[in-house]
Amino acid sequence: MIDQPLISQxxxxxxxxxxxxINWLERTIGPEFYRIYRGVITNPLSITxxxxxxxxxxxxGLAPVLAPPLNTVNPYMIPRDGFGxxxxxxxxxxxxxxxxxxxxxxxxxxxxxxxxxxxxxxxxDIFYGVVWGxxxxxxxxxxxxxxxxxxxxxxxxxxxxxxxxxxxxLMRITEVFMAFPFILAALTMSAVLTPSIGRxxxxxxxxxxxxxxxxxxxxxxxxxxxxxxxxxVMAARVVGAKDSRILFRHIIPNAIYPxxxxxxxxxxxxxxSFAALSFLGIGTEVGYADWGQLLSFARNWIPxxxxxxxxxxFPGLALILFVLGWNLVGDALRxxxxxxxxxxxxx
Amino acid sequence: MTQYIIRRLLILPVTLFGVTVxxxxxxxxxxxxxxxxxxxxxxxxxxxxxxxxxxxxxLRDPIYVQYWYWLVGRPDPVSGEINGGITRGDFGYSRYxxxxxxxxxxxxxxxxxxxxxxAVFPIxxxxxxxxxxxxxNHNKLIDQVARIFSIIGYSFPTFVFGLILLMVFYAKxxxxxASRISDxxxxxxxxxxxxxxxxxxxxxxxxxGRFDVFLxxxxxxxxxxxxLSYVSWAVFLRVxxxxxxxxxxxxxxxxARAKGVKESxxxxxxxxPNALIxxxxxxxxxxxxxxxxxxxxxxxxxxxxIGSAAAAAASQLDVVTVMGFTLMTGLILxxxxxxxxVMYAFLDPRVRLQ
Numbered sequence: 001m002i003d004q005p006l007i008s009q010x011x012x013x014x015x016x017x018x019x020x021x022i023n024w025l026e027r028t029i030g031p032e033f034y035r036i037y038r039g040v041i042t043n044p045l046s047i048t049x050x051x052x053x054x055x056x057x058x059x060x061g062l063a064p065v066l067a068p069p070l071n072t073v074n075p076y077m078i079p080r081d082g083f084g085x086x087x088x089x090x091x092x093x094x095x096x097x098x099x100x101x102x103x104x105x106x107x108x109x110x111x112x113x114x115x116x117x118x119x120x121x122x123x124x125d126i127f128y129g130v131v132w133g134x135x136x137x138x139x140x141x142x143x144x145x146x147x148x149x150x151x152x153x154x155x156x157x158x159x160x161x162x163x164x165x166x167x168x169x170l171m172r173i174t175e176v177f178m179a180f181p182f183i184l185a186a187l188t189m190s191a192v193l194t195p196s197i198g199r200x201x202x203x204x205x206x207x208x209x210x211x212x213x214x215x216x217x218x219x220x221x222x223x224x225x226x227x228x229x230x231x232x233v234m235a236a237r238v239v240g241a242k243d244s245r246i247l248f249r250h251i252i253p254n255a256i257y258p259x260x261x262x263x264x265x266x267x268x269x270x271x272x273s274f275a276a277l278s279f280l281g282i283g284t285e286v287g288y289a290d291w292g293q294l295l296s297f298a299r300n301w302i303p304x305x306x307x308x309x310x311x312x313x314f315p316g317l318a319l320i321l322f323v324l325g326w327n328l329v330g331d332a333l334r335x336x337x338x339x340x341x342x343x344x345x346x347x
Numbered sequence: 348m349t350q351y352i353i354r355r356l357l358i359l360p361v362t363l364f365g366v367t368v369x370x371x372x373x374x375x376x377x378x379x380x381x382x383x384x385x386x387x388x389x390x391x392x393x394x395x396x397x398x399x400x401x402x403x404x405x406l407r408d409p410i411y412v413q414y415w416y417w418l419v420g421r422p423d424p425v426s427g428e429i430n431g432g433i434t435r436g437d438f439g440y441s442r443y444x445x446x447x448x449x450x451x452x453x454x455x456x457x458x459x460x461x462x463x464x465x466a467v468f469p470i471x472x473x474x475x476x477x478x479x480x481x482x483x484n485h486n487k488l489i490d491q492v493a494r495i496f497s498i499i500g501y502s503f504p505t506f507v508f509g510l511i512l513l514m515v516f517y518a519k520x521x522x523x524x525a526s527r528i529s530d531x532x533x534x535x536x537x538x539x540x541x542x543x544x545x546x547x548x549x550x551x552x553x554x555x556g557r558f559d560v561f562l563x564x565x566x567x568x569x570x571x572x573x574x575l576s577y578v579s580w581a582v583f584l585r586v587x588x589x590x591x592x593x594x595x596x597x598x599x600x601x602x603a604r605a606k607g608v609k610e611s612x613x614x615x616x617x618x619x620p621n622a623l624i625x626x627x628x629x630x631x632x633x634x635x636x637x638x639x640x641x642x643x644x645x646x647x648x649x650x651x652x653i654g655s656a657a658a659a660a661a662s663q664l665d666v667v668t669v670m671g672f673t674l675m676t677g678l679i680l681x682x683x684x685x686x687x688x689v690m691y692a693f694l695d696p697r698v699r700l701q
Contacts, residue, residue, distance in 0.1 A: 045498070172358075176365030180677045181639035184657060188673045191661045192376045272504045276643065279506050281662035298510055299647070302525060305510065306518035316507040324502040331498060 032257075039336035040329065049328025056322050060134040067131040068099045076132055076289045081115065082123045087301070087308045090118040094125075118310040120297035124287055126310060130318045132289030137322055140201055140274045141267040147209040149263050152216025153256065159217070160224030161247050171221070174214045183276060185211045190282045199285040204277040208270060215266075216259050223255040265330030268323035275319055291315045291322075348692050348699050355688050359681070366677050367433070370670060371414045377666055379406035384667040385417065385439035386430045388447075404430070438671035443663045444656070448671035451656060457546035458527055459645070459652030463637050465549070465568055466576040470633070474580040475626065478587025482622075483614060485592060493584055500581025505640055509574040509647040516570060523570045526649045532563040567650075575644040579633050586629055591622040624695050631680075631687035638676045 026034040040046045059066065069075035081088075081096050091114050098113040108116075117126035159170040177185075189207035197203055227233065228251060236246050275292030277283040279299075284290045294315035301308050374382060379401045383390070386404045391397045401407060404421055420432025431437050438448035481493035516523045528536065528548055535541060535557060536548065544554050549568070552560035594600065595618055603617050604610075641654030649655070653672055660668035693699060 172361055172365060175358075175362055176369055179362060179366050179681055180673055181635045181680060183639035183642060184669075184673050184676055187642065187657065187661045188666070188669045189373060191664050191666050191669055192373050194664055195378075195381070196376065268502065276504065276506060280642070280646065280658045292506075295507065295510065302513055302647075302649075303518060305514040309514060312507070312510045312514055316504075316510065319504055319507060320502055323504070324499070327498055327502045 036333065036336050040332055043332045045328050046332030049325045049330075049332070052321055052325030053329065056134050056138065056325065059131060060138050063131050063135050065102050065104070067125075067128040068102060069132075070097065070099050076136065078124045078129045078132070078287050078289050080123045080287070081119060081125065084123055085121045087121055087297075087311055088115060088119045088123070090114075090116060090310055092118065117314040118308075120294060120311050121300060122287070122297070124294070124297070126294060126314050129289045129294045130291070130314055133291040133294065133315065133318060134322070136201065136284075136288070136290045137271045137274075137319075140205055141271045144205055144208050144212065144270045144274070145263050145267055147205075148213040148266075149216055149259070151209070152213040153220055153252065153259065155213070156217035156220035156259075157224055157247060157252055157255070160221035161228060161243075161251065163225075167221075170217075174217055177211060178214050180211070182211055183273060186273060186277060187280065187282060190277055194282065199283075200288070201274075201284055201290075204274055204283040207277070208273055212270065216263060219262060220252075220255055220259045223258065224251055227251050227255050261330075261333050265326065265333060268326030268330070271326075272319070272323055291319045295319075351692050352689055355685065359685065362681055363678075366674070366681070367418060368414070370674050370677075371410075371417055374417070374666070374670060375410055375413075381666065382406050384442055384665075386421070388440045388442075388445075390442065433674065438674070439667040441660065441665060441668040441671070443660045443665040443668060448668050451668065452653060452671060452675055455651060455653045455656050458650060459641055459654060461547040461549060462568065462571055462575060462641060462644070462650065462652060464547075466572045466579075466637065469572065470576045470579040470583060474583025475587045475623070477580070478584045478626075479591055479614070479619065479622070481584065481588045482591035482595065490588075493588065497581040497585045497588075500577055500584075503577070505574060505578060506643040506647060508577065509570070509644060512570050512574060513647065523566055525567075525570075527564070527567055527651055528560075529563050529567070532560045535560055571644050571648045571650055574647070575637065575640045578640065579636060582629065582633065582636075583626065587622065587626050590625045591618060594618045594622040597621075624691070627687060627691055627694055630690075631684040634683040634687075635680050638680065 025037070029037070040050065064075065070079040071077050079097070079099060081094055081098075093111065094113040094115060101109065101113055115125055115127065117130060119125055120129075155170055155174065159167040186204070186207040189210050190203045193203040193206055197206075233246060233250060236250050241250070274283065275290065275295070278288075278290050278292030279296045281296060284293050286293070295312065298305060298308070298311045301311065305312060374385075380390075380397055383397070383400050383404065383406060387400055391400060403424065405413060405416065408416075417431065418434055420429040420435050420437065422429050429435070431439065436449055438452075440446070441448045441451050444451050477493050477496075481490040484490050513525065517525055532548075536551070541555055541557075542551070544551055548564040549561055552558070552564060600613060600618055603613050608617070638654075641652055642658050643654070644650065645652045645655035646658045653675070657669050657672040660672075
């Protein structure tokens with residue numbers, strides 16, 4: 001009795017795990033990206049965010065159609081209808097040199113081109129500024145985030161990979177850059193650069209990059225510190241791979257992922273900072289299609305702001321909806337990326 | 348823990364050195380003519396006088412020499428009098444305001460202190476309280492509302508929010524005016540018999556027994572306080588909420604429940620102290636965001652603090668002035684982070700008992 005095995009060979013239960021269906025999309029983009037894609041499209045908040053981002057991409061893409069430029073050499077300059085200081089209400093007909101009417105707006109304005117969102121002081125057309133401002137926002141968002149990523153990844157991976165004194169020095173430098181309130185430091189840098197490179201998008205862009213890369217450097221450094229002890233790195237070393245090859249071909253591709261997600265989430269914040277500098281009068285030149293620049297017109301009308309509500313509401317709404325889109329998607333991405341939150345729904 | 352604090356204190360001089368190097372590196376982008384504001388008040392109008400000043404203060408010397416003089420001050424070759432030197436508290440001259448930068452900072456600082464001090468209470472109170480309420484009522488209506496509020500709070504730029512508040516509560520309803528104080532109250536404050544104990548209008552007016560002035564100062568403060576602090580409410584709400592959720596899942600909470608501890612005791616005595624540890628770490632970051640936020644808040648509300656001065660100086664490209672403010676806030680921030688880190692060591696038993 002006792003010698004007999006408790007379960008005979010024939011009694012062993014076998015399970016046939018049901019094969020999970022893998023559709024073409026998952027096969028093409030891989031399980032990690034597919035999980036992110038599923039997470040984003042099943043959450044109502046991130047769907048809203050995606051729709052908002054797509055909306056602004058379409059507006060930016062169709063800017064020459066929605067608001068045909070008068071100045072084709074520099075389409076980012078907002079056309080103005082005279083030089084009067086008092087803002088005009090939405091719907092005022094365009095008097096001096098109205099731009100050509102795009103076909104899709106024809107039914108909206110049977111009597112000819114009007115200022116759809118009114119004009120700011122100086123008779124800058126707000127509609128034009130909001131539409132082309134979407135282009136500016138996407139452009140500076142991508143440029144700034146791209147440059148911050150390059151610098152951050154370079155510094156963070158050197159520090160994490162080599163460690164020792166190089167790590168110590170690079171991390172102390174990173175801390176020094178983080179020692180200032182971000183917007184004040186960017187304001188200073190922008191003011192320093194403006195006399196030499198002139199007004200425009202470049203002074204604030206460089207300023208925001210100078211004080212914007214540190215988060216990525218720290219994040220990727222941490223991930224690389226963990227990765228460089230792994231067996232596949234040792235294996236690469238054993239076969240005699242050079243440092244640069246190990247770093248760029250083996251480690252960075254494995255570590256870059258959370259950093260990329262963080263950077264994409266930060267586009268909204270960066271666009272706010274850029275608009276903020278313009279709002280304070282240290283960014284783009286007056287009349288450049290940029291939401292912060294448009295909002296700065298409101299500073300002259302604070303006691304009458306309720307009468308001239310359209311100077312604040314339209315560009316302000318544009319900025320908020322743009323940033324909200326990125327933040328909603330970013331929020332969902334963070335939940336999806338966080339391993340502790342997997343399978344727990346949104347928290 | 349002593350080791351941790353000592354290590355933290357040893358890094359301090361290194362960071363301070365780095366901060367001054369970074370600031371001076373930015374200054375070195377300027378031409379020697381613009382840099383002369385570090386030592387002289389007025390821009391000389393002819394080239395010969397300018398050359399004299401550049402020579403006198405060594406503004407074309409090698410950069411490390413200039414850095415050293417900027418740090419400790421430069422003795423005048425003729426009179427031997429020492430000029431400049433940030434360690435002596437001389438940040439140069441503010442050409443936009445027509446006075447030494449340090450005087451401008453001293454004059455503008457009380458308003459900013461008053462604004463930020465008042466802003467801290469609602470941040471800690473509302474942010475943390477809402478975060479705990481949301482976590483305790485996880486996934487219920489109040490939690491969803493708090494969550495949405497927090498996302499919108501993140502997406503609302505300070506300056507747009509401030510403009511909208513002004514549009515509704517000042518331009519339309521005229522409940523809360525802009526600037527720091529009404530003219531009639533300003534006259535009382537400037538009078539000889541009004542004693543300035545702290546230069547904070549709300550406190551001084553109470554100490555002088557002028558309740559009407561206090562109310563007026565408070566009325567001017569409400570919109571700026573809300574504008575300055577709502578982003579931080581959102582941040583504190585979010586961090587407190589997720590940390591509290593994490594804590595409520597711990598085994599020791601289950602143990603306490605199993606023992607039959609009251610739910611209110613579990614939340615207030617067992618969970619909350621531990622859940623607040625990560626909240627303390629973002630305290631330092633929030634000081635930074637407040638000091639950045641005053642730039643917009645004060646500019647929009649015409650509030651005469653260091654933020655609006657920095658913005659005005661920057662828009663007139665008066666770099667030496669902005670640089671003084673940046674250096675100043677940088678130093679405040681470094682100290683604040685030091686305090687937060689040391690506090691963290693006391694709060695977190697894992698660090699305390701090391």
